[in-house]
Amino acid sequence: MNKKSLKTENKQGEGSLTIRVFVVYLLIVLAGLGIFYRIGNLQIFHKDDLRARLEAHKATIKPMDIPVERGVILSRHDEILVERLPIYNIHIDTYPTEQLSDGTKIINMSDSVFNINVAALGDSLTALFGATTPSWEQRLRAARAEQKHFVKISDKASIKDYERIKKFPIFYDAKKGHNPYNALCRVAPNLDNVVYPFGNLAKRTLGVAKKSNDTLRKQNDNDRELTGLVGYYDEELSGTPGRLLKKYIGGIPFDIASPDNIYPRDGVDITTTLNMTMQYIANEALLNAVIRSQAKKGCVIVMEVATGDILAMANLSHIGNGDYSDIKNHALDKYEPGSTFKAASLMVALEDGKVTTNTEILLNYKSGSKKSKVGERDVEDDHALKINNPALWEIFAQSSNVGTTRAIRDNYISNPQQFIDGLYKLGFGDTLHFPVVLGDQKPSLEGPKDKGKWSGQSISSIPMGYEVELTPLHLLTFYNAIANNGCMVQPRLITKIASKEETEYVKVDTLKAHICSEKTLRDMRGMLDSVVTRGTARNAFAKAPYSVAGKTGTAEDLTKENKGKGLYTASFCGYFPADNPKYACVVVIKEIPGTIIVNEKTVKNDHYGGSVAAPVFRNIADKIYATDFDLMPEANFAQTPEWKQIQSNAQRPKTKNVASTGNTVPDVKGMSLTDAVYILDKAGLATEIKGYGRVKKQSPEANAPLKKGEKVILELDIKG
Numbered sequence: 001m002n003k004k005s006l007k008t009e010n011k012q013g014e015g016s017l018t019i020r021v022f023v024v025y026l027l028i029v030l031a032g033l034g035i036f037y038r039i040g041n042l043q044i045f046h047k048d049d050l051r052a053r054l055e056a057h058k059a060t061i062k063p064m065d066i067p068v069e070r071g072v073i074l075s076r077h078d079e080i081l082v083e084r085l086p087i088y089n090i091h092i093d094t095y096p097t098e099q100l101s102d103g104t105k106i107i108n109m110s111d112s113v114f115n116i117n118v119a120a121l122g123d124s125l126t127a128l129f130g131a132t133t134p135s136w137e138q139r140l141r142a143a144r145a146e147q148k149h150f151v152k153i154s155d156k157a158s159i160k161d162y163e164r165i166k167k168f169p170i171f172y173d174a175k176k177g178h179n180p181y182n183a184l185c186r187v188a189p190n191l192d193n194v195v196y197p198f199g200n201l202a203k204r205t206l207g208v209a210k211k212s213n214d215t216l217r218k219q220n221d222n223d224r225e226l227t228g229l230v231g232y233y234d235e236e237l238s239g240t241p242g243r244l245l246k247k248y249i250g251g252i253p254f255d256i257a258s259p260d261n262i263y264p265r266d267g268v269d270i271t272t273t274l275n276m277t278m279q280y281i282a283n284e285a286l287l288n289a290v291i292r293s294q295a296k297k298g299c300v301i302v303m304e305v306a307t308g309d310i311l312a313m314a315n316l317s318h319i320g321n322g323d324y325s326d327i328k329n330h331a332l333d334k335y336e337p338g339s340t341f342k343a344a345s346l347m348v349a350l351e352d353g354k355v356t357t358n359t360e361i362l363l364n365y366k367s368g369s370k371k372s373k374v375g376e377r378d379v380e381d382d383h384a385l386k387i388n389n390p391a392l393w394e395i396f397a398q399s400s401n402v403g404t405t406r407a408i409r410d411n412y413i414s415n416p417q418q419f420i421d422g423l424y425k426l427g428f429g430d431t432l433h434f435p436v437v438l439g440d441q442k443p444s445l446e447g448p449k450d451k452g453k454w455s456g457q458s459i460s461s462i463p464m465g466y467e468v469e470l471t472p473l474h475l476l477t478f479y480n481a482i483a484n485n486g487c488m489v490q491p492r493l494i495t496k497i498a499s500k501e502e503t504e505y506v507k508v509d510t511l512k513a514h515i516c517s518e519k520t521l522r523d524m525r526g527m528l529d530s531v532v533t534r535g536t537a538r539n540a541f542a543k544a545p546y547s548v549a550g551k552t553g554t555a556e557d558l559t560k561e562n563k564g565k566g567l568y569t570a571s572f573c574g575y576f577p578a579d580n581p582k583y584a585c586v587v588v589i590k591e592i593p594g595t596i597i598v599n600e601k602t603v604k605n606d607h608y609g610g611s612v613a614a615p616v617f618r619n620i621a622d623k624i625y626a627t628d629f630d631l632m633p634e635a636n637f638a639q640t641p642e643w644k645q646i647q648s649n650a651q652r653p654k655t656k657n658v659a660s661t662g663n664t665v666p667d668v669k670g671m672s673l674t675d676a677v678y679i680l681d682k683a684g685l686a687t688e689i690k691g692y693g694r695v696k697k698q699s700p701e702a703n704a705p706l707k708k709g710e711k712v713i714l715e716l717d718i719k720g
Helices: 003-045 047-059 111-129 136-145 159-165 228-232 234-238 276-293 338-351 392-397 401-412 416-428 458-464 472-483 518-533 609-627 634-638 673-682
Strands: 061-066 080-084 087-092 097-099 105-107 151-157 184-190 209-211 224-226 242-249 252-255 269-272 297-304 310-320 323-325 371-374 377-380 494-498 503-505 510-512 549-556 567-576 583-593 595-598 601-604 643-647 654-658 686-690 692-699 711-718
Touching: 087 159, 111 136, 111 151, 111 159, 136 151, 151 159, 224 228, 228 234, 276 297, 276 310, 276 323, 276 583, 276 609, 297 472, 297 609, 338 392, 338 401, 338 416, 338 458, 338 472, 338 518, 338 549, 338 567, 338 609, 371 401, 377 401, 377 458, 392 401, 392 518, 401 416, 401 458, 416 458, 416 472, 472 518, 472 549, 472 567, 472 583, 518 549, 518 567, 549 609, 567 609, 583 609, 673 686, 673 711
Parallel strands: 686 711
Antiparallel strands: 061 242, 087 151, 087 184, 097 105, 209 224, 242 252, 269 494, 297 310, 297 583, 310 323, 371 377, 494 503, 549 567, 567 583, 595 601, 643 654, 692 711
16 A cells, blocks of 8 residues: 555545544533533423422331340349339321322221221220220221320220230231321330339349439439439340331331431340349348338348348338338448447457457446546446456357456557558448449448547547448448458349340459458457357357357447437347358337336336347248258258248238248249259259249149159240
């Protein structure tokens, strides 16, 4: 090809390319003009229609609140102690309508649909809520005729009721799988419907979370009063309600991803250390004592020595007309402990080597009295000791105020801070971090370095348990350490916190591995033994089939509101069996009148720790001993013990005997799973478990002929 031909061909190709580019450019321009035309056309001529479509689209996207289940609180045997059951207000729209984009309204449910289903709906409501006059069907027909949008079905419906109602005729279309008519309405639940299956047992320890204007209580953002364990763990128990964006297509909701979505999280379940049988025992023993002594308040705490587990925490307050109720947790209220604090005072002196158990203490009573001058003050004993210079152990056993104050003052007057520091080493300067609202109270104990209550009289008052304030729980923790070979464990109320995703176990926590030397510990345990065998508590524990060690306490109530009124506090703190301790217990009974009116005469009232509080300890210990086979001699196992089951109501729980003749199936309904399995196993029966909680049904039924090896199916009241 020559150069001329090649040049001609190149020019033709360039021209063709130019034409193609021009055509593409023209098409783009035309498309752009078309788009601008379309936009202008829509904005000018179809603006209202577009806005209506946008609003209709927005109407299909709605946030949906997702409720969550609040957690429950359980006993150590998985019995429900606290649960919150939401109560719903449910009503029916008998004439449901829907407004269209043009403002017109249409009826969602035709007369034919209503008439076909109303009879079946009435029957379903009758089966759930009972018959009414006029009948449910008649009420609904009348409401339809009047085009009513609000017909109340129930204002006390549970979530289970609500879930059932959603499947009733009219409210559910099986073919479509949803509610096509929007005729069922539910008002937000009342979340303050807290249920305590065991009534008042441990109620204040368990606590509440309810609406209140009481600013003295810990409150959250919802202005709810928070007390006890419920209040302390309110956030964890409540969980996190969800809020998710949903797009409704044909009435069916679909999830929409959004950064604003809050995914629901159910509340946790909390398992406590509380033994409700022991709680009942403690409550009854305390109730009898406060009634008999006419006291205003009292508390009992039972603790497992090795773990620090709180097995029972009973609290009672006088509410008028001779009635008492668990309305305040006195176990966590600070008070002046009186003579039960002498164990701590003398332990410091023993540990510092100031005294021994056989050190003789000069009493030097004034002639014909029980008083003696100690330093600059007169100190008086409740009863005069027979000898003038008894050994320290006898001073302690007889609870001599004179002897105790002299043993401390004479040895620490030149350096009282050493005595206070010794008490701090025993744990009386720390908090216990107990997991309930107001459960973290630090003892009030001041020394010479503190600018407060300390005076020249303090070194004589503190050894007797005055000018020091602590909670009964703190005192018990100290005594429990003595029983636990000197190891002070933190009081434990919770063993497990469980969600659907994970379970957190609460371990035994050691506060102090050794509160004192082994020698001091042996000496103090021997002195505590002497209180029961030869001292102020000997009458309370006479002929007990087990050994006890502890200390009585009697203190005048010198609080600002009660000073001069002649009121007293009686207490006893100790542990058993003394030789191999398994349980520790403190009993504190407050505001006991020193005198009472009997037959229009003023007479002296019993208000002493040895005769008021120690018998409560004995009553509790007797019943625990009778039910704890590990504590009983082997010979006692030949006897079949009586098994008792607690039946609770809103006032006072009762017990019933659970007996088996040996040839019939025992009745275990209402029992915890642990107890039921134990009884059936003893009867030679196997078990199959369904759910958890307490036994709701059993098959075979109670008193059916017993066949050894037969399986008993236990249906519990909470589905697994």
